Amino acid sequence: MSGRRSTIYLEPELHKRLRRRGAEEERTVSEMVNSAVAAWLETDGAPPAPPVTATAGSAPPPPASPVAAAAGDGAPRVTPLSVAVLAPPGWQTPVAPLPEGLAPPVRRLFGALRGGDPDLAAQQAAAASRYGA
Amino acid sequence: MILLAPDVILDVLLARAPHAEPAARLLDRVVRGDLEATMSAGTAALAWQVAERAVGTQAARGLVEQLLALVPVTPLGGTTLLEALAAPIADADAALLHATAIAATAGTIVTREPRQFEGSTRAIRSPAEVLATLPG
Numbered sequence A: 001m002s003g004r005r006s007t008i009y010l011e012p013e014l015h016k017r018l019r020r021r022g023a024e025e026e027r028t029v030s031e032m033v034n035s036a037v038a039a040w041l042e043t044d045g046a047p048p049a050p051p052v053t054a055t056a057g058s059a060p061p062p063p064a065s066p067v068a069a070a071a072g073d074g075a076p077r078v079t080p081l082s083v084a085v086l087a088p089p090g091w092q093t094p095v096a097p098l099p100e101g102l103a104p105p106v107r108r109l110f111g112a113l114r115g116g117d118p119d120l121a122a123q124q125a126a127a128a129s130r131y132g133a
Numbered sequence B: 001m002i003l004l005a006p007d008v009i010l011d012v013l014l015a016r017a018p019h020a021e022p023a024a025r026l027l028d029r030v031v032r033g034d035l036e037a038t039m040s041a042g043t044a045a046l047a048w049q050v051a052e053r054a055v056g057t058q059a060a061r062g063l064v065e066q067l068l069a070l071v072p073v074t075p076l077g078g079t080t081l082l083e084a085l086a087a088p089i090a091d092a093d094a095a096l097l098h099a100t101a102i103a104a105t106a107g108t109i110v111t112r113e114p115r116q117f118e119g120s121t122r123a124i125r126s127p128a129e130v131l132a133t134l135p136g
Helices: A013-024 A028-043 A080-086 A104-109 A120-129 B006-013 B022-032 B041-055 B057-070 B078-086 B092-105 B127-133
Strands: B002-006 B035-040 B108-110 B123-125
Touching: A013 A028, A013 B041, A013 B078, A028 A120, A104 B006, A104 B041, A104 B078, B002 B092, B002 B127, B006 B022, B006 B041, B006 B057, B022 B057, B022 B127, B035 B041, B035 B092, B041 B057, B041 B092, B078 B092, B092 B108, B092 B127
Parallel strands: B002 B035, B002 B108, B108 B123
Antiparallel strands: none
């Protein structure tokens, strides 16, 4: 990413969560901070957004998770950084088709964290019927 | 013996195109006994954390158990941490993986982020590169 260099200080736990999220989504901390700050600037000083009920920007609604539960009242709130932190894993990367001929233990793990993807679920079901689960 | 870095494991679990296929094929060769593989405790922990958020607590535990059945973890102890601190590798995560590879006597670290491992004494290969070295 090109741009001007700036040093920011993040809380250690927040930094750890951002790095974890970056590993999932193949985004750098810089990219995530950039998108979060841009989203915040877009609000132009508006009050905090309402609880997430449908979508948060381009991200699908977050799944139930320890992170969401930590919001306190059970309803996660969209803040600039929570958009980056709460988005479901892998939502940015396209899903790969299930390769043919994998051993059953590998097939079961393939895309296991993308279980909500109907195409992949269908492929896994078809493969299971072909090769036996 | 190879050490699978977290990006390779997550490529499989998240079916991330276009990287998931070679990663899954490599894991398949491990399952079939064509080569030995290990992963770091940190990699397993990361997979667990990501899984908890994606599929919930119970399912995540099941998935991590399945993963551990396929790829054993090399323990991370004080000696390994000291090795990581002394490693000529700038990135802390990469230094830990490098030290774990040494502890596991793994000659190769499998990742698609080779730049992180500059200075490593292990061979750094992508899943596709490792697959290319295997017969059949």
